[in-house]
Amino acid sequence: MSMLDRERTIAPRGFNRWLIPPAALAVHLSIGQVYAFSVFKNPLVERFDTKLTPIGIIFSIAIVMLGLSAAFGGTWVERNGPRKTMFVAALCWSSGFFISALGVAMDQLWIVYLGYGFIGGIGLGLGYISPVSTLIKWFPDRPGLATGLAIMGFGGGALIASPLSDALLAGFASTPADAIVPAFLTLGAIYLVMMMLGAFTVRVPADDWVPEGWVKPTESSARSMQTTADVTAAAAIRTPQFWFLWIVLFTNVTAGIGILEQAAPMIQDFFSDVDAEAAAGYVGLLSLANMAGRFVWSSTSDVIGRKPIYMGYLGIGAVLYFLVASVSSASIALFVVLTAIIISFYGGGFATVPAYLKDLFGGLEVGAIHGRLLTAWAAAGVAGPLIVNALADSQEAAGKSGADLYTLSLYIMVGVLIVGFIANLMIRPVDKRFHVRRPAEQREPAYEMAEETS
Amino acid sequence: MSPHEASETRLTVQGVLLWILVACGLLYGVIETAVKIPALFGA
Numbered sequence: 001m002s003m004l005d006r007e008r009t010i011a012p013r014g015f016n017r018w019l020i021p022p023a024a025l026a027v028h029l030s031i032g033q034v035y036a037f038s039v040f041k042n043p044l045v046e047r048f049d050t051k052l053t054p055i056g057i058i059f060s061i062a063i064v065m066l067g068l069s070a071a072f073g074g075t076w077v078e079r080n081g082p083r084k085t086m087f088v089a090a091l092c093w094s095s096g097f098f099i100s101a102l103g104v105a106m107d108q109l110w111i112v113y114l115g116y117g118f119i120g121g122i123g124l125g126l127g128y129i130s131p132v133s134t135l136i137k138w139f140p141d142r143p144g145l146a147t148g149l150a151i152m153g154f155g156g157g158a159l160i161a162s163p164l165s166d167a168l169l170a171g172f173a174s175t176p177a178d179a180i181v182p183a184f185l186t187l188g189a190i191y192l193v194m195m196m197l198g199a200f201t202v203r204v205p206a207d208d209w210v211p212e213g214w215v216k217p218t219e220s221s222a223r224s225m226q227t228t229a230d231v232t233a234a235a236a237i238r239t240p241q242f243w244f245l246w247i248v249l250f251t252n253v254t255a256g257i258g259i260l261e262q263a264a265p266m267i268q269d270f271f272s273d274v275d276a277e278a279a280a281g282y283v284g285l286l287s288l289a290n291m292a293g294r295f296v297w298s299s300t301s302d303v304i305g306r307k308p309i310y311m312g313y314l315g316i317g318a319v320l321y322f323l324v325a326s327v328s329s330a331s332i333a334l335f336v337v338l339t340a341i342i343i344s345f346y347g348g349g350f351a352t353v354p355a356y357l358k359d360l361f362g363g364l365e366v367g368a369i370h371g372r373l374l375t376a377w378a379a380a381g382v383a384g385p386l387i388v389n390a391l392a393d394s395q396e397a398a399g400k401s402g403a404d405l406y407t408l409s410l411y412i413m414v415g416v417l418i419v420g421f422i423a424n425l426m427i428r429p430v431d432k433r434f435h436v437r438r439p440a441e442q443r444e445p446a447y448e449m450a451e452e453t454s
Numbered sequence: 455m456s457p458h459e460a461s462e463t464r465l466t467v468q469g470v471l472l473w474i475l476v477a478c479g480l481l482y483g484v485i486e487t488a489v490k491i492p493a494l495f496g497a
Contacts, residue, residue, distance in 0.1 A: 012462060019469030025476040153476070159483030194475070201468050274494075281494035284487040336494065 006081025011203035017138040024131030024150035026198035030191040031127040032157015039165040043176035058117050065121025067378030070129050074371025082134040082202045089127035090195030096120020097188030101181045132354045133367035141214045143355040148298025151351040155291035229435035230362030236369045241360050244423045250376040251420030255413045256346025257384035270403045271332050289340040290347040297348025306356040310424045313345040318417035325410035329403040
């Protein structure tokens with residue numbers, strides 16, 4: 001049996017479950033670097049003597065591979081356990097940097113596409129979903145808090161990688177373009193060590209383990225939206241609940257990413273006296289709101305329930321978007337506060353969704369179901385910026401300027417969030433015909449037949 | 455100390471070390487980001 005096998009990672013009795021979140025965080029903080037990729041954009045443009053578009057393709061390939069590997073690798077992740085998955089994710093993610101360093105050294109952009117984009121992207125997808133079901137099994141009493149902690153790391157990863165990459169690019173050579181190779185090698189090495197530490201720390205609980213003092217909810221004691229049964233990933237995607245939740249995630253991410261992607265130019269268009277330095281401060285503030293929202297709102301969902309908190313993300317979010325569009329140009333403080341809350345809801349939506357899936361489909365294959373649901377993220381990653389950028393361009397062509405460039409797209413986002421709000425309202429407990437039948441349930445008819453024939 | 459106890463101790467130390475590493479990393483990221491915010495309000 002390999003030391004990476006799931007059976008070799010079962011925790012001994014008395015194991016402290018609070019040693020699991022840092023293992024998950026180590027992985028998510030590492031792969032969260034992807035959101036700081038923009039730091040390398042200009043140095044790569046200079047190094048390859050090309051334009052922004054071919055360099056932007058590196059990031060796009062990585063995000064597409066994230067979605068695909070999460071969607072198609074989920075079942076493999078469930079079967080092989082967190083350690084093997086984190087191990088493979090660590091190899092893919094760090095190899096992405098090493099291969100890209102080779103590509104930069106050889107002046108071959110396609111090698112960077114292959115390295116950071118394709119191979120690194122697989123590491124992103126596997127790394128993102130690898131700790132989710134493990135955390136849910138360790139924290140059945142607080143799944144929102146547990147997954148919020150890990151997924152907060154994905155938001156925090158960019159906060160660390162951005163200044164770190166700046167420092168590496170400034171420190172290794174006289175120009176950033178000449179420092180890309182050693183910077184990639186250094187980041188690859190750091191992430192390899194961090195993710196391997198996570199992989200070799202992670203443990204799964206024994207099948208019969210429950211937290212001390214916690215009683216597994218029965219059908220009568222569970223909240224109305226919490227199932228006590230399990231649904232397989234294959235069955236889950238045949239339920240309307242999965243697709244309503246897909247719409248919920250898609251709309252929440254579309255709305256948030258529309259602001260995130262355009263944050264710096266948007267605040268400068270709204271307020272002409274905001275310079276580049278102040279805009280960078282605004283982007284930083286949104287990053288902190290994004291990270292904090294993942295932990296705070298997801299933990300809150302353990303108390304108030306998953307469906308009500310998404311009512312807030314989507315319903316209050318729609319009201320906030322309306323206010324941004326209609327009154328926020330009057331005050332920079334009002335604009336900053338409103339958009340920061342919106343972005344905290346964006347982060348909260350990501351972090352709460354694994355716990356929502358667990359409530360609806362049980363913990364059996366929640367990692368695989370989560371992987372399939374993340375296709376909504378990939379779709380929203382295209383739709384959100386497309387709506388905001390295309391509408392801003394068309395408004396500019398129509399002779400508008402300043403805040404007016406964004407008014408129409410902000411009102412469209414209000415509509416998008418209302419669609420998500422309605423989809424969330426439609427979510428009901430999953431029909432029993434989709435539940436996995438337990439051995440005891442399967443035996444029941446046989447018992448009945450035996451009694452009838454005796 | 456039995457091999458089992460030694461293994462458990464090693465695992466705990468590893469987990470605590472990882473907590474310290476991720477906390478320091480997050481703190482570094484938050485501080486580096488937070489120092490940019492005052493510029494937004496003209497400070």
